[in-house]
Amino acid sequence: MTLTELRYLVAVARERHFGRAAEACHVSQPTLSVAIKKLEEELDVKIFERSSNEIAVTPLGQEIVRQAQVVIEQAQLIKEIAKRGRDPLAGPLRLGVIYTIGPYLLPDLVRQVIERTPQMPLLLQENFTVKLLDMLRSGELDCAILAEPFPDAGLAIAPLYDEPFRIAVPASHPLAQRESLSAEELKQETLLLLGNGHCFRDHVLEVCPEFARFASGAEGIQRSFEGSSLETIKHMVASGMGITVVPELSVPAEPPPHLKFLHFTEPVPSRRVVLAWRRSFTRYEAIAALRNAVMACRLAGVQRINA
Structure with a gap:
């Protein structure tokens, strides 16, 4: 045969x-x-x-x-x-990205990879952190861009950047006249959150822990609403339903007229974004090339980690 x-x-x-x-x-x-x-x-x-x-x-x-x-x-x-x-750079690289990073990093990242390593096309998968970790363990993905912290899965980790958070408010809101706010001042506002499964939801609740009780009980519906994506929540904010916290890269260069993005006062909350892969994955040059491509992206407002 x-x-x-x-x-x-x-x-x-x-x-x-x-x-x-x-x-x-x-x-x-x-x-x-x-x-x-x-x-x-x-x-x-x-x-x-x-x-x-x-x-x-x-x-x-x-x-x-x-x-x-x-x-x-x-x-x-x-x-x-x-x-x-x-040639470790030859052939596709299967990359996972969480929902709150993908739309804001991938357009620039894909362009960088095409220019730098055209022989290594990216096969992309957007999903929740937990699902991406499962796909990494099973070999369905080669690597993933995630936000710490996440469950230790015995993965190799390379830090990419620290991303500060911003506050989105309706342009008609009294707070829109301010340039910055403290986390304490958000307590009196209606906070819009991402739904369960999004790690950024947990990050926001760390900044505003008093809203955690609203997220799991019906009584909180008057003070805490949920959206399926950051872009959906921004539209909800623009319509006057409340305010929200967003990562820096999701802030458009030219904000729409109905939205205002404010800074946090010190200490500014942030998240660390990392590249993770299985320790058994042998295409080290491909991982290095991807990390270099991330570092070549614009990444306005974030702190690159070059170590």
Whole structure:
């Protein structure tokens, strides 16, 4: 049994015709037919039912075809692994990013990666921290950009930047006349929060712990509302429903007329954003290239960590 014979097998199952399958495999029909017959004899099973008009795959043949496809894909993966060994930057890098970072970092990051390492396209996945950690452990992702803290999963970590928080208020709100506010002053306001699962929600509740009780009980609905994304919450703020806390990179260069973004007074709350990957992941050069691409992004208002 050879990979070539398995490729012929899959082609016949796909085309349901020996002539079309031979054409797809760039061989003569007799060559393909002989290979399929040889494979059936070796396995001592009937894979195809032949008639004058069409070819059908037997029930047992369908299982064999599915497994043949797996073997072909795994053989191709061996070639990809060898290729990455020769050039660690060659081939896609599967990157996860949390929801509160992705929309603000990825547009610039993708451009930087295309310019710097065009041979390493990014396969992107946005999700919650917990889900991204699961995908890292299972090997579905190669690395992820997360905000600390998160459960220790035995991952390798490289810090990227410290990102301060800002306060978003309606332009018509009395506080909009201020340039900065303390966390203490937020206690009297209606605070809009991200829904459960977002780590940034927990960061905000660390800044304003008194709102934690509103997040889990119905009585708090008058003082604490939830949104599915930072952009949704900003629209809620603009419509006058309350105020919110956002990360620096989500603040647009030209804020819309109905919103005002204020600074926190000292001490300014912030979050540390890091790049995480499995310690067993061997494409170290790819991780370094990605981190360098992040550092080349604009990252206005954040403190890069070059260590």
